[in-house]
Amino acid sequence: MNILLTGGLGFIGSHTAVVLAQQGHQVVILDNLCNSQMEVLANLESITGKKLRFYEADIREGLALRKILSDNQIEAVMHFAGLKSVAESAQDPLKYYDNNVCGTINLIEAMQAEKINKFIFSSSATVYGVPQYLPYDEDHPLEPINTYGKTKLQVEEILQDLVKSDPSWSVVALRYFNPVGAHESGLIGESPKGVPNNLMPYICQVASGKLPHLNIFGDDYETKDGTGERDYIHVMDLAEGHVAALNFVNQHPGFHAINLGTGVSYSVYDLIGAFEQAANSMIVRKVQPRRSGDLAIYYAKADKAKNLLGWQAKRDLQVMCKSGWNFHKQKS
Ligand code: NAD
Ligand code: UFG
Numbered sequence: 001m002n003i004l005l006t007g008g009l010g011f012i013g014s015h016t017a018v019v020l021a022q023q024g025h026q027v028v029i030l031d032n033l034c035n036s037q038m039e040v041l042a043n044l045e046s047i048t049g050k051k052l053r054f055y056e057a058d059i060r061e062g063l064a065l066r067k068i069l070s071d072n073q074i075e076a077v078m079h080f081a082g083l084k085s086v087a088e089s090a091q092d093p094l095k096y097y098d099n100n101v102c103g104t105i106n107l108i109e110a111m112q113a114e115k116i117n118k119f120i121f122s123s124s125a126t127v128y129g130v131p132q133y134l135p136y137d138e139d140h141p142l143e144p145i146n147t148y149g150k151t152k153l154q155v156e157e158i159l160q161d162l163v164k165s166d167p168s169w170s171v172v173a174l175r176y177f178n179p180v181g182a183h184e185s186g187l188i189g190e191s192p193k194g195v196p197n198n199l200m201p202y203i204c205q206v207a208s209g210k211l212p213h214l215n216i217f218g219d220d221y222e223t224k225d226g227t228g229e230r231d232y233i234h235v236m237d238l239a240e241g242h243v244a245a246l247n248f249v250n251q252h253p254g255f256h257a258i259n260l261g262t263g264v265s266y267s268v269y270d271l272i273g274a275f276e277q278a279a280n281s282m283i284v285r286k287v288q289p290r291r292s293g294d295l296a297i298y299y300a301k302a303d304k305a306k307n308l309l310g311w312q313a314k315r316d317l318q319v320m321c322k323s324g325w326n327f328h329k330q331k332s
Helices: 011-022 039-048 062-071 086-091 093-113 147-165 197-206 235-249 270-280 304-307 318-330
Strands: 002-006 026-032 053-055 077-078 118-124 170-176 177-179 214-217 230-233 254-261 285-288
Touching: 002 318, 011 039, 026 062, 026 177, 026 214, 062 170, 077 093, 077 230, 077 235, 086 093, 093 147, 118 147, 118 235, 118 270, 147 170, 147 254, 170 235, 170 270, 170 318, 177 235, 177 254, 177 318, 197 318, 214 230, 230 235, 230 318, 235 254, 235 304, 254 304
Parallel strands: 002 026, 002 077, 026 053, 077 118, 118 170, 170 254, 177 230, 214 285
Antiparallel strands: none
């Protein structure tokens, strides 16, 4: 199929591009490079051995979008483009509503005009908010506690209304848990601009000596060792989940929200331990107060993805740490 990946040079989009191209799909990438670099494209081409079509464009540019969709006879869109910092979304909410919500409306309007109605959306486990029970299943109440999460929920609601108004649309909102790791080649991975917010890229920079120590945000949570627990998922598992979702949208109109997680939670200390083994180095750490807005623990019920998509995560914490470190070493 001819598939447009918005945000396809970013962390999750680039890994998905590899799997799609390797399965024979025609991948077209659109990205405004606000959080990625052009060199990712060359690395994608070297991993896949294929030339990929790329457009430096913004999802808020309606006319450009329509031309890209029609020139490439796009049949389905995977929508990764978005801003994702919880902290920044609190400081600059309008930027987040504009990019994530208005940008998505613009994209689906362009799709509607070009009569394309297969859509896979990058949602997030953040849409659930404070756990009322765990694991979160897809029917858990949706009460995000930060602006970033609200933008994801608003888009899900817009997509649901769209499907109600026109049942020929086929939409899957994939609610990702905590993606980590990198492609086995070490050519693509997660490379945040500035000081990382997330645990795994921060640990990598401590291991390589770029940062002096890891801050552990709280060791007094009601979790197995006092540190926060999350459902870390290998980005290649996530990428394969998108291919499964593509097969699904081809046959199932309607709106479907599906968790992509492993169903297992690991603590900050678990991740540090696995990383130290994988990288054969000690991670200097300092316990700090809790980070505001953090939840103690959450993880996915992953049964819906297994039942509907026939997909299940298969890579373990060691593989996540090894591949993440391998990418970081090659890059630095
Ligand atoms: P990323 O920042 O690495 O990739 C997003 C890409 O979108 C970047 O290349 C950026 O340049 C591009 N982009 C942003 N706004 C754009 C716009 N207006 N027009 C065109 N391109 C634009 O992020 P990621 O980790 O790959 O995340 C992909 C998607 O998954 C995002 O929507 C994010 O909110 C969602 N998500 C990510 C996580 C995570 O922890 N990484 C978790 C849950 C959901
Ligand atoms: N943590 C530290 N030190 C750090 C960074 C994180 O101790 O330097 C801890 C956090 O307190 C938390 C855990 O490591 O307990 C994971 O934190 P991350 O920042 O890696 O991830 P979050 O769970 O906070 O959030 C991530 C993304 C969100 C996304 C969410 C989806 O940042 O955008 O996963 O589940 F919505």
